[in-house]
Amino acid sequence: xxxxxxxxxxxxxxxxxxxxxxxxxxxxxxxxxxxxxxxxxxxxxxxxxxxxxxxxxxxxxxxxxxxxxxxxxxxxxxxxxxxxxxxxxxxxxxxxxxxxxxxxxxxxxxxxxxxxxxxxxxxxxxxxxxxxxxxxxxxxxxxxxxxxxxxxxxxxxxxxxxxxxxxxxxxxxxxxxxxxxxxxxxxxxxxxxxxxxxxxxxxxxxxxxxxxxxxxxxxxxxxxxxxxxxxxxxxxxxxxxxxxxxxxxxxxxxxxxxxxxxxxxxxxxxxxxxxxxxxxxxxxxxxxxxxxxxxxxxxxxxxxxxxxxxxxxxxxxxxxxxxxxxxxxxxxxxxxxxxxxxxxxxxxxxxxxxxxxxxxxxxxxxxxxxxxxxxxxxxxxxxxxxxxxxxxxxxxxxxxxxxxxxxxxxxxxxxxxxxxxxxxxxxxxxxxxxxxxxxxxxxxxxxxxxxxxxxxxxxxxxxxxxxxxxxxxxxxxxxxxxxxxxxxxxxxxxxxxxxxxxxxxxxxxxxxxxxxxxxxxxxxxxxxxxxxxxxxxxxxxxxxxxxxxxxxxxxxxxxxxxxxxxxxxxxxxxxxxxxxxxxxxxxxxxxxxxxxxxxxxxxxxxxxxxxxxxxxxxxxxxxxxxxxxxxxxxxxxxxxxxxxxxxxxxx
Amino acid sequence: xxxxxxxxxxxxxxxxxxxxxxxxxxxxxxxxxxxxxxxxxxxxxxxxxxxxxxxxxxxxxxxxxxxxxxxxxxxxxxxxxxxxxxxxxxxxxxxxxxxxxxxxxxxxxxxxxxxxxxxxxxxxxxxxxxxxxxxxxxxxxxxxxxxxxxxxx
Numbered sequence: 023x024x025x026x027x028x029x030x031x032x033x034x035x036x037x038x039x040x041x042x043x044x045x046x047x048x049x050x051x052x053x054x055x056x057x058x059x060x061x062x063x064x065x066x067x068x069x070x071x072x073x074x075x076x077x078x079x080x081x082x083x084x085x086x087x088x089x090x091x092x093x094x095x096x097x098x099x100x101x102x103x104x105x106x107x108x109x110x111x112x113x114x115x116x117x118x119x120x121x122x123x124x125x126x127x128x129x130x131x132x133x134x135x136x137x138x139x140x141x142x143x144x145x146x147x148x149x150x151x152x153x154x155x156x157x158x159x160x161x162x163x164x165x166x167x168x169x170x171x172x173x174x175x176x177x178x179x180x181x182x183x184x185x186x187x188x189x190x191x192x193x194x195x196x197x198x199x200x201x202x203x204x205x206x207x208x209x210x211x212x213x214x215x216x217x218x219x220x221x222x223x224x225x226x227x228x229x230x231x232x233x234x235x236x237x238x239x240x241x242x243x244x245x246x247x248x249x250x251x252x253x254x255x256x257x258x259x260x261x262x263x264x265x266x267x268x269x270x271x272x273x274x275x276x277x278x279x280x281x282x283x284x285x286x287x288x289x290x291x292x293x294x295x296x297x298x299x300x301x302x303x304x305x306x307x308x309x310x311x312x313x314x315x316x317x318x319x320x321x322x323x324x325x326x327x328x329x330x331x332x333x334x335x336x337x338x339x340x341x342x343x344x345x346x347x348x349x350x351x352x353x354x355x356x357x358x359x360x361x362x363x364x365x366x367x368x369x370x371x372x373x374x375x376x377x378x379x380x381x382x383x384x385x386x387x388x389x390x391x392x393x394x395x396x397x398x399x400x401x402x403x404x405x406x407x408x409x410x411x412x413x414x415x416x417x418x419x420x421x422x423x424x425x426x427x428x429x430x431x432x433x434x435x436x437x438x439x440x441x442x443x444x445x446x447x448x449x450x451x452x453x454x455x456x457x458x459x460x461x462x463x464x465x466x467x468x469x470x471x472x473x474x475x476x477x478x479x480x481x482x483x484x485x486x487x488x489x490x491x492x493x494x495x496x497x498x499x500x501x502x503x504x505x506x507x508x509x510x511x512x513x514x515x516x517x518x519x520x521x522x523x524x525x526x527x528x529x530x531x532x533x534x535x536x537x538x539x540x541x542x543x544x545x546x547x548x549x550x551x552x553x554x555x556x557x558x559x560x561x562x563x564x565x566x567x568x569x570x571x572x573x574x575x576x577x578x579x580x581x582x583x584x585x586x587x588x589x590x591x592x593x594x595x596x597x598x599x600x601x602x603x604x605x606x607x608x609x610x611x612x613x614x615x616x617x618x619x620x621x622x623x624x625x626x627x628x629x630x631x632x633x634x635x636x637x638x639x640x641x642x643x644x645x646x647x648x649x650x651x652x653x654x655x656x657x658x659x660x661x662x663x664x665x666x667x668x669x670x671x672x673x
Numbered sequence: 674x675x676x677x678x679x680x681x682x683x684x685x686x687x688x689x690x691x692x693x694x695x696x697x698x699x700x701x702x703x704x705x706x707x708x709x710x711x712x713x714x715x716x717x718x719x720x721x722x723x724x725x726x727x728x729x730x731x732x733x734x735x736x737x738x739x740x741x742x743x744x745x746x747x748x749x750x751x752x753x754x755x756x757x758x759x760x761x762x763x764x765x766x767x768x769x770x771x772x773x774x775x776x777x778x779x780x781x782x783x784x785x786x787x788x789x790x791x792x793x794x795x796x797x798x799x800x801x802x803x804x805x806x807x808x809x810x811x812x813x814x815x816x817x818x819x820x821x822x823x824x825x826x
Contacts, residue, residue, distance in 0.1 A: 257747040266743035366817045374816060378809045385805050393798055402794045407744070407787025409734045414802050527729070529718050558786060592749070609749075618716045 025090050028078030029169040032119075035126060035161035037070035038064050039152045046149025050142060050217070061145050062133040065152070069130025076110075076123040079168055083110045089175040092116065092168050098181040102556050108192030109182050114170035114316065117195060121312075122158045124203040128232070128622070129155065132207060137656065140220050141227045147214030154206055157339045165335055184558070184582070184589035188616070190250040198243035198270055202308035204236025205273055208280065212301030213347060216354045221294045226287035230303065231648055233284055237277040238641035244270050245634030256592035256607050258525070258622045260630065261518075263411045268391045269311030272384055276304035279380040282373050290434055292361040292370055296377070307384070309340050365436045372429030379422040383415050387643045390414075412470055423477050423515065424453075426508050427484025449484025453477060460523075467523045474519025481512030499647025507640025514633025520626040530614040540568050541623030543604050550608070550617060558584045560593070563608040563617070567597055579608040579619075603627050714761035715754030721765075728761045731770040734787045735760070735777065745789065 042064040049057035069071065082090050083106050086099045096113040105112075111120045129151040135142055142377060162168070211229040215221045254259040261267060280300040287297045313336045364370040390406045397404050427449040431442045456479035460472050485508035488501065528540035537546045548564040558583040566574035577595035584591065597604040602625035609618030692752050719725040732746035737753040745753040745760070756777070775784050789795045 166785070255743070255747065256749065257743075259743070259747045262742050262744075262747070266742075375813065378812060382802075382805045382809055386802060387800050389798065399796055400794060403782055403784040404789070404795065405736050405784050405787050406789060406798065407734065407736065407742075409788035410798065417802055417806070527718070529716050531717070620716075 024078050024081050024085075025087070025169040025171060028075045028082070029167065031071050031078070031572070032159075032163065032169075033074040035068050035075065035122075036156065038068040038071065039126070039155045039159060042068060042152035043156060044150050046145050046152065050149070051146050056574045058141065058145060061148050065126075065133035065148050066130045068152075068155075069127040069133075072123045072126040076119055079116060079119055080107065080110050082169075083107065083116075086179060086516060088177075088179055089171055090278050091170045091172050094172060094176045094179050096180065096182060098179040098557070099596060100557050101182065101187075102193055104189065105182055105187050111195050111199075112182055112192075115166045116163070117199070118158065118162050118166055118316075120196060121203060122155060122162060122201055124200055125155050125158065125206055125290065128207050129210075131211075132232075135643060136228055138224055138652075139214075140218065140224065142356055143214045143218045143220040143225065145214075146217040147210045150210035150213035150217075151207065154210065154343060157342065161332075161335050161339065165332055176453060181557075181584075181587045184584035184585070184591050187249065187584070188558075190246055191254075194243060194246050194250060197239050197246065201236045201238075201240030201243055201270075201277075202273060202312065204232050204239065205277060205305040205308050207232040208277075208301045209343075209347070212298045213350065216298060216358070219354065219357055221287075221298055221358045223288050223291050224304070225585030226284045226297060230281070230288055231645060231652075233277055233281050234641055234645045234648070237281055238638050238645065239275070240270065240274045240277060241634060241638040241641060242580035243472050244274055245631050245638065248634070251630050253594050253596060253605075254307070254591065256594050257620075258527075258605050258624065260521070260627075263390070263406075265314050265391050265409055267315045272307040272387055272391075273304060274299060275380050275384040275387065276307045279377045279384075280304045283377055286370050286373055287361070290362055290364070290370060292364060292372070294361045295355055296374075298358060299351060300377075302344070302351060303381075303384075306340075306344045306347070307388075309336075309343065313340050326378050335508075362435075364434070367432070367439060368436050369429060369432040369434045372425055372432055373603040376422050376425055377427065379418045379425075383422075386418065387411070405424045416473070420477055423481050423511065426481055426511065427526060428510070430485075430488040430504060440507050443585070445487050445490060446484070448487065449480040452483045453480030456480065464523070471519040471523035474515050478512050478519055482509055482516060482634060483512075485509040485512055499650065500644045501647075503640045503642070503644025503647060505640070506643060507637045510633045510636025510638075510640055512633070513629050513636055514631075517626050517629030517631075517633055521624050521630065524625040525627075526623045528621040530619050530621070531612050531614070532619050533616050537621070538621065540604070540621040541602075541625075543567050543621075543623055544571075545604075545606065545619075545621055546574070547617065547619065548576075553580070555582070558582045561608060563606075563619070565595070565606055565619075567604050567606070569599060577604070577606050579606045581608050581610075598628055601625060617646065712755050712758030714758040717764055719760075719761055724764050725761075727770060728764040731764070731773060732757055732760050735774070736785050738781060738785060768770055 042061060045057040045060040045064060048054040049061060080094075082093050083097055086093060086097055086106065088094045088099075092113060092115050096116075097104060097109045101109065109116075111117045132144075133148055134153070139147070140392070208229050211225060211232070215225040244267075247267065248260050251262070251267075252258065256383050280297065280303075281296045283293045283300055286293045309597075313333070316332065316336055390411055393406050394404055428442070428446055431445055433441075453476045457472065457476035458474050460467065485505055488505060489497065492501075526541040528538055528545075530536075530538045532538065533545045534547055534549055537544055545565055545567045548566060550561055550563050553560050553562040560580040562578050562580045565577045565579065567577060570575040575597055577597055579595040580593035582591050582593050583589075592609075595606045597606075602623060605620075605622040605624060607620040609620060610616055687807060719728060733744050735745045735756065737743045737745045737748040737750055737756075739750045739752050740748045742754075745756045747753075759777075760773055761778075764770070774786055774788070778790065783790050783792070789798055
């Protein structure tokens with residue numbers, strides 16, 4: 023019953039989306055004013071209906087209704103509650119339903135709260151949003167129905183991939199999806215503004231919170247995904263330039279560029295065409311990412327759908343939306359003027375520079391990700407990996423990070439270099455000193471980590487300079503947001519470079535009672551014992567670790583064996599200190615009865631994820647600042663309108 | 674008619690036989706490989722730190738052929754273990770990392786190397802950053818050249 027309800031409601035939502043598109047298009051035509059009032063309520067209703075449909079699917083998973091095909095294939099009655107819940111989106115159909123749910127709810131929220139935008143632009147935006155959702159409804163209903171019933175119930179479900187049975191990963195996909203889909207709102211705003219030729223500061227202000235919100239979620243999602251890879255894959259790697267990782271990085275890069283150019287448009291009315299273009303690109307990257315991950319072109323834990331039909335469907339959607347948006351942009355670009363002018367040496371100038379660098383990085387990541395697919399057309403199977411991505415992206419990223427210490431200090435429109443030299447000298451000096459220190463005290467490190475440490479240190483200091491000489495109490499929250507986010511980038515870079523430069527590895531076959539040395543840490547294997555969890559059994563090693571003869575701490579690396587479905591996973595144990603992390607893994611038992619153990623001492627590696635979280639925190643501060651500002655302004659405007667009305671009355 | 678039927682059946686049996694042999698061939702060595710103890714240097718470092726560092730640097734740029742986007746230095750797959758053993762023993766025997774890479778590429782194809790090989794098919798990839806830089810320079814130049822206030826000075 024629940025399944026049928028979910029499906030029926032989903033069809034109704036799709037119908038409402040079609041109606042929303044139709045009403046929007048009619049309303050924008052001359053004489054269609056009657057339809058104007060219809061668009062907003064339709065968008066809200068659609069959001070509510072899809073939410074009901076998604077709740078229905080969650081309910082099916084929580085109850086483990088084994089007459090539903092999706093539940094039978096992906097869930098198991100013995101799974102812990104949290105993974106039953108996460109199982110809802112841990113599969114192709116469920117994740118696509120989550121996608122349209124977020125999309126329709128975002129549309130509903132836009133319809134509910136957006137007041138600044140011109141009414142016709144808003145209607146065009148909502149029509150655009152409906153147009154985009156329709157494609158995904160079609161995909162969901164025609165080729166990936168999540169509510170399909172089985173002819174008869176199966177006795178037990180097939181379970182969830184053990185790699186995915188992890189609390190971090192339970193919330194990783196929804197986080198990324200909110201980010202991906204938040205960018206669809208930016209896309210719709212761009213389309214709306216292009217249709218009504220209304221590309222201006224109001225459009226940028228309406229779009230900015232959505233971009234910022236999407237960007238925060240993407241940042242958190244990428245950071246969490248990287249930490250998940252780090253501790254589950256069991257070898258201490260945290261970024262592999264895997265196509266799936268790149269699929270989340272590309273929208274992030276585009277969203278970062280969009281965020282900054284939307285700021286310029288909002289406050290300076292410049293970079294109009296560029297902002298619209300980035301709005302289109304950002305969501306295109308989300309869809310390219312979804313295509314790469316969902317089409318089955320890649321084989322990984324992420325590719326639930328190894329089904330060519332679905333791949334072609336997503337590819338067709340991709341072609342329609344990106345192609346359509348680009349064509350619209352091409353037609354309308356000539357009517358979008360560039361906006362206000364500015365000189366090379368200005369805040370806008372530095373933002374344009376960094377935008378171009380971000381797009382350069384994006385182009386490299388996109389090309390490197392697709393290149394192996396392209397060469398396959400010529401019968402050549404090649405790999406593009408870290409030896410390409412690391413140095414080549416550095417060509418673009420390093421100048422950008424240097425510029426990040428300069429740009430925020432500059433004035434809008436036009437500035438003199440002499441005004442900021444004294445302030446810029448501080449991070450420049452820090453960079454030079456860090457460079458010198460690393461070269462002198464730690465010789466033999468590869469060139470990229472050296473540059474990373476120097477530039478990261480400079481940025482970590484330089485990011486605070488915009489606060490110099492400001493009244494800290496009266497500084498807007500959004501400025502703090504920028505400072506914290508830039509600081510986070512510097513911190514993350516320091517962590518990454520330090521991990522790559524100073525990690526030490528120890529692989530050892532150990533008897534119980536043996537000790538080993540890894541970096542400054544002495545580890546001792548005390549015992550190995552079997553333990554059991556709700557749906558797994560494991561060998562659990564008790565290991566003590568002491569830093570430079572300090573008090574020992576106890577760690578429990580495990581080798582887990584899952585029963586449903588069968589699979590194995592190492593559960594690494596981490597010991598975090600202020601200056602680094604010990605990473606311990608229990609491997610297999612050798613012929614001689616000794617255990618293969620792996621240890622890494624990774625100095626300052628937690629800075630990497632701390633930095634990522636700081637970046638997200640910066641985004642949150644910024645968003646709060648902007649929203650509070652908007653709310654204040656709306657209230658003030660309300661008061662003014664009220665007084666005006668009263669004055670009129672008195673007259 | 675009979676002939677056709679028998680030959681069809683015969684073909685079916687031959688195909689089935691070949692098919693099952695292929696399946697057996699595909700699974701058997703993998704099983705055997707999984708059951709065999711890992712090669713000595715799969716999970717053991719070289720004594721000499723300089724040599725180990727050299728081996729590690731090479732292993733980080735070689736692809737584990739049985740995993741999803743992982744280097745052989747990042748994988749528990751038995752094949753990655755065997756390749757680590759190969760790399761470490763060859764480095765210990767004094768071979769140069771690039772020679773080992775070439776040997777592996779000859780054996781497994783370009784796919785095994787994460788570092789792009791110098792072959793015509795990879796040239797566009799090398800050219801890409803230069804092209805992008807050029808485009809970026811053109812874009813920036815076009816953006817600022819037309820600024821009337823700047824050109825006035």
